[in-house]
Amino acid sequence: MAALGCMYVVPSTRAWAQDTPPDSVRSTLAGVYSAAQSARGKDVFTESCLECHTTADHSGQSFQNSWIGHMLSELMQYLRDKMPKSNPGSLTPEQYSEVTAFILSLNGLPAGEVDLPTDSLQLRNIRIEIAKATTDTVQARTPHEAGLKQFVWGHSAPFTIARTLP
Amino acid sequence: MTHVWTSRRTLGSALVIAGGLVGAFLVRAAASDAMQGRAMVRGNVPGEWRYWGGDAWGTRYSSLDQINATNFDSLTVAWQWNSGAFGADEYYRATPIYANGQLFTVATTRRVAMALDPSSGETKWMWRLDEGIRWQKAPRQFAGRGLAYWNDGPTERVIVVTPGLHMASLDAKTGVPDPKFGKNGVVDLMNGLGYPLVPLAVDDTGSLIISDAAPMRRARPGETWNEATRTGADGTIGIDPAEGQIANSSPAILVGDVIVVGNSSIHGYYPIRLKNIPGTVRGFDVRTGKQLWKFNLVPLPGEFGADTWKNGTKPGTPGVGKVDPWATYAADPELGLVYIPVGMPLMDEYGGHRPGNNLFGNSIVAIDVKTGLRKWHFQMVHHDIWDYDTPIAPNVLDVTVDGRKRKVVAQTTKQGWMYVFDRVTGEPIWPIVETPVLQSEVPGEVASPTQPIPTKPEPYSQQGMLASDLIDYTPAIRDSALVIARKCRMGPYYIPGQPADGSAKSGLACSWYNPGASGGVNIDGGAAVDPETGMVYVGSQTGLSTIGLQKDPCSEFNYSSPHDSCGLAGALPTPAGYKPRTELRGDGFAGRAGASSIGGVSIVKPKPYGGMTAYDLNSGEKKWWVPNGGMIPTITKDPLFDGVTLPPSGARGQAQIITTKSLVIYGTGRSGAIPGVPPQLFAVDKATGRQVGAVKIPARTTAVPMTFLHKGKQYIVFAIGAGTNASLVAMAIPHRAAAR
Numbered sequence: 066m067a068a069l070g071c072m073y074v075v076p077s078t079r080a081w082a083q084d085t086p087p088d089s090v091r092s093t094l095a096g097v098y099s100a101a102q103s104a105r106g107k108d109v110f111t112e113s114c115l116e117c118h119t120t121a122d123h124s125g126q127s128f129q130n131s132w133i134g135h136m137l138s139e140l141m142q143y144l145r146d147k148m149p150k151s152n153p154g155s156l157t158p159e160q161y162s163e164v165t166a167f168i169l170s171l172n173g174l175p176a177g178e179v180d181l182p183t184d185s186l187q188l189r190n191i192r193i194e195i196a197k198a199t200t201d202t203v204q205a206r207t208p209h210e211a212g213l214k215q216f217v218w219g220h221s222a223p224f225t226i227a228r229t230l231p
Numbered sequence: 232m233t234h235v236w237t238s239r240r241t242l243g244s245a246l247v248i249a250g251g252l253v254g255a256f257l258v259r260a261a262a263s264d265a266m267q268g269r270a271m272v273r274g275n276v277p278g279e280w281r282y283w284g285g286d287a288w289g290t291r292y293s294s295l296d297q298i299n300a301t302n303f304d305s306l307t308v309a310w311q312w313n314s315g316a317f318g319a320d321e322y323y324r325a326t327p328i329y330a331n332g333q334l335f336t337v338a339t340t341r342r343v344a345m346a347l348d349p350s351s352g353e354t355k356w357m358w359r360l361d362e363g364i365r366w367q368k369a370p371r372q373f374a375g376r377g378l379a380y381w382n383d384g385p386t387e388r389v390i391v392v393t394p395g396l397h398m399a400s401l402d403a404k405t406g407v408p409d410p411k412f413g414k415n416g417v418v419d420l421m422n423g424l425g426y427p428l429v430p431l432a433v434d435d436t437g438s439l440i441i442s443d444a445a446p447m448r449r450a451r452p453g454e455t456w457n458e459a460t461r462t463g464a465d466g467t468i469g470i471d472p473a474e475g476q477i478a479n480s481s482p483a484i485l486v487g488d489v490i491v492v493g494n495s496s497i498h499g500y501y502p503i504r505l506k507n508i509p510g511t512v513r514g515f516d517v518r519t520g521k522q523l524w525k526f527n528l529v530p531l532p533g534e535f536g537a538d539t540w541k542n543g544t545k546p547g548t549p550g551v552g553k554v555d556p557w558a559t560y561a562a563d564p565e566l567g568l569v570y571i572p573v574g575m576p577l578m579d580e581y582g583g584h585r586p587g588n589n590l591f592g593n594s595i596v597a598i599d600v601k602t603g604l605r606k607w608h609f610q611m612v613h614h615d616i617w618d619y620d621t622p623i624a625p626n627v628l629d630v631t632v633d634g635r636k637r638k639v640v641a642q643t644t645k646q647g648w649m650y651v652f653d654r655v656t657g658e659p660i661w662p663i664v665e666t667p668v669l670q671s672e673v674p675g676e677v678a679s680p681t682q683p684i685p686t687k688p689e690p691y692s693q694q695g696m697l698a699s700d701l702i703d704y705t706p707a708i709r710d711s712a713l714v715i716a717r718k719c720r721m722g723p724y725y726i727p728g729q730p731a732d733g734s735a736k737s738g739l740a741c742s743w744y745n746p747g748a749s750g751g752v753n754i755d756g757g758a759a760v761d762p763e764t765g766m767v768y769v770g771s772q773t774g775l776s777t778i779g780l781q782k783d784p785c786s787e788f789n790y791s792s793p794h795d796s797c798g799l800a801g802a803l804p805t806p807a808g809y810k811p812r813t814e815l816r817g818d819g820f821a822g823r824a825g826a827s828s829i830g831g832v833s834i835v836k837p838k839p840y841g842g843m844t845a846y847d848l849n850s851g852e853k854k855w856w857v858p859n860g861g862m863i864p865t866i867t868k869d870p871l872f873d874g875v876t877l878p879p880s881g882a883r884g885q886a887q888i889i890t891t892k893s894l895v896i897y898g899t900g901r902s903g904a905i906p907g908v909p910p911q912l913f914a915v916d917k918a919t920g921r922q923v924g925a926v927k928i929p930a931r932t933t934a935v936p937m938t939f940l941h942k943g944k945q946y947i948v949f950a951i952g953a954g955t956n957a958s959l960v961a962m963a964i965p966h967r968a969a970a971r
Contacts, residue, residue, distance in 0.1 A: 107954075108953075111321075111322050111901065111953040111954075112322075112901040112902045112931070113901070113902045115321055115322055115901075115953070116749060116753070116755070116901075117500075117748070117749065118441070119321075119438075119440075119441050121437065121438055121439075121440045121441060121445075122440060122441040125437075125440075126798045126799050127440060127441075127444075127799065129798075130795040130797065130798060130811055131795065131811075146826045147776075147826075149749075149774075149883075149902070150747055150748070150749070150774075150776045152772075152774040152775070152883050153775075153776065153826070153827060153828065154827075154828045154831055154833075155883055156906075157906055160906075214360070214361040215358065215359070215360050215361075215399075215408060215415070215416070215417065216357075216358065216359045216360075216361070217356065217357070217358045217405075217406050217407055217408070218356060218357045218358075218406070219346070219354075219355055219356025219357060219405060219406045
């Protein structure tokens with residue numbers, strides 16, 4: 066992506082964030098976004114991302130294949146340049162940082178006290194890292210019930226019928 | 232409460248559901264106001280909304296006029312029903328139906344069926360099927376878009392198709408499954424497709440990852456359920472997952488006494504396996520659940536159209552799969568025809584494994600509901616490599632063209648064109664011309680030499696990318712835009728994807744993709760009709776992205792959208808020497824998009840595309856266009872634009888439209904409207920598009936609204952929200968304002 070950005074010889078494409086990271090590097094394990102920001106990001110994800118992307122596609126191995134070891138600035142800049150795919154760059158700076166926070170939360174990364182900044186340049190010193198124990202569980206969902214049972218509620222009183230089919 | 236449990240699992244979910252609902256209701260079907268002495272029109276009782284699309288024709292039209300331009304702004308929330316007590320959803324994409332005094336909907340990822348009191352939103356009954364691991368691994372795990380209704384005198388049924396591909400027939404008054412239908416009210420739709428059903432098992436507790444990663448598998452002999460790990464075989468049966476995964480995402484449609492139902496498939500974004508189960512449309516007897524017929528959307532060897540698959544169509548053939556009728560349907564009950572919009576073949580952007588035109592992919596197919604035989608079809612995209620599924624029910628209407636009365640069906644599409652046909656014969660109303668198109672530079676890919684381009688109506692979304700489409704406010708701006716535009720392959724439409732490694736003869740590593748995979752029209756939007764005038768109102772979006780294709784090292788496909796499946800359950804073994812491709816960062820869909828703006832300003836000129844476009848189908852002419860909730864100012868700090876007054880652009884998202892006697896009413900959809908402006912429901916004049924009303928609503932609409940008359944009051948109901956905060960909202964005119 067860095068190469069792609071550099072190829073564009075137009076004034077607005079000069080502000081790329083993936084230069085050499087500064088010396089003082091933090092980790093996404095250190096709580097780099099706030100829970101409130103992630104919650105807002107979930108709404109943005111629902112409004113603008115969910116049509117094509119499931120949360121499963123952005124967590125666990127799928128996320129790790131693409132982003133582990135990269136700087137968070139790259140992720141946010143990528144979202145800004147490429148997403149939503151039907152109209153890249155059309156979200157507000159706040160929305161891009163919110164959805165970045167949500168993606169971090171999807172991967173079990175801890176929330177901290179402050180929001181991620183909206184300026185991706187300020188994320189150059191945050192490396193995307195994931196605790197192993199966390200990555201093993203992020204795909205898990207609430208356990209489901211098994212067997213083909215029908216539940217009906219209503220009529221003259223609540224009732225349930227259940228059976229295994231066929 | 233009576234329980235008959237034959238499963239080893241707990242009662243947990245049932246108790247939660249029942250416990251979450253306090254009180255009992257005596258269910259009595261209220262006599263519908265609209266039923267009083269009024270005949271059926273287009274399969275619907277005027278004033279009701281018996282189909283997902285309002286009526287069998289899919290008009291989304293209601294002749295009601297209690298809510299009109301004079302009082303629209305006084306609409307208030309009559310009630311709001313939250314589905315969170317029953318579980319979570321993705322975003323809530325259901326449009327309810329109203330029939331004979333009751334409102335019916337589906338909700339939650341388990342697609343619970345509900346009856347609500349139309350006056351208060353109180354829950355009258357609910358039904359849910361626990362599908363075990365068939366639900367856990369269902370490709371379309373959300374509430375679905377709705378359900379279907381049928382009645383024969385006092386016998387009323389609600390038909391729901393579940394994420395795990397079961398179809399239930401429920402007593403509309405009680406929610407109790409019809410014991411005469413299938414087995415205990417349920418038909419297993421994995422039966423009857425020609426595949427044996429086998430015991431199923433899972434190795435993890437998660438859902439299917441997008442496309443076909445982390446699937447179920449066939450259970451080993453004697454395998455049982457491990458409650459501690461929640462893996463193993465839970466007693467569920469289904470088609471062997473090695474054959475592929477299928478599901479359902481849209482409701483069935485009733486045509487007479489025949490339930491017409493299809494299936495959806497996995498997403499074709501970046502599948503791992505070269506085959507999947509081909510799509511089918513089937514007819515079932517509404518009284519018994521007996522399968523009456525099956526229409527193969529990938530023709531079997533010897534069937535019409537099989538020769539459009541050069542490598543053959545025998546099930547299991549590499550490259551064969553999908554072609555799924557995943558969207559909603561429309562029908563003409565008098566003609567006995569159902570109109571099926573068909574999705575694309577397997578793998579969205581690479582078709583090298585399936586040479587040929589690939590019928591009936593990307594077609595509209597008219598099927599005789601009595602015989603299940605094809606009456607006519609039209610393929611709108613040959614050999615699709617753009618993810619141009621036919622994404623929504625067509626609209627049926629009667630118009631007068633050149634002085635001749637015509638029965639037509641109009642199909643809106645992702646690719647930004649509306650295709651209009653004589654719905655009896657399939658003859659195009661206006662010529663649709665096979666036109667030479669660009670050819671692929673991807674090894675192994677043979678694009679169709681031509682694509683059918685409608686001469687009328689004109690498109691509603693930007694087509695392709697030409698130099699003339701670029702912003703040119705100053706020579707410097709134009710030059711800068713051209714530098715970006717020339718990074719990817721340009722053309723008028725149907726531009727094939729490029730190999731992302733730059734190995735193509737042209738040296739280009741991407742191609743412009745416009746409309747993109749989201750359309751154009753997509754399932755969230757689509758068109759509504761005024762059957763009185765022959766006007767069609769299309770909600771669509773317009774946008775720009777790119778396609779570049781790469782080899783996924785752990786997929787069977789030679790090319791795909793940039794993606795790395797290595798390490799995912801179900802992927803091919805990681806090849807020796809594998810290293811993650813750092814250049815793929817973000818992969819998946821991100822690989823389809825490219826920087827297409829300068830300082831936040833799109834390089835494409837703003838045009839009257841997307842939003843809502845009105846067409847007169849008597850003439851085929853575009854009549855007016857309005858943005859989806861307003862125009863967004865274009866603001867940039869880039870010095871390139873110093874001294875230039877930039878025009879605004881239309882808001883994003885897909886307008887969700889219905890029509891009434893005097894209004895076009897729409898919500899902006901999840902991502903529509905102007906950022907920062909409170910969510911609203913809009914009304915515009917049908918003839919001009921002029922806004923005549925707007926009212927604040929609790930959140931943006933997430934599905935197409937519907938309207939009905941109940942006990943003398945007209946309601947507009949629409950879905951909002953996601954997760955456990957998904958709701959139906961009913962709007963109505965307060966009593967004083969309603970008196971006219």
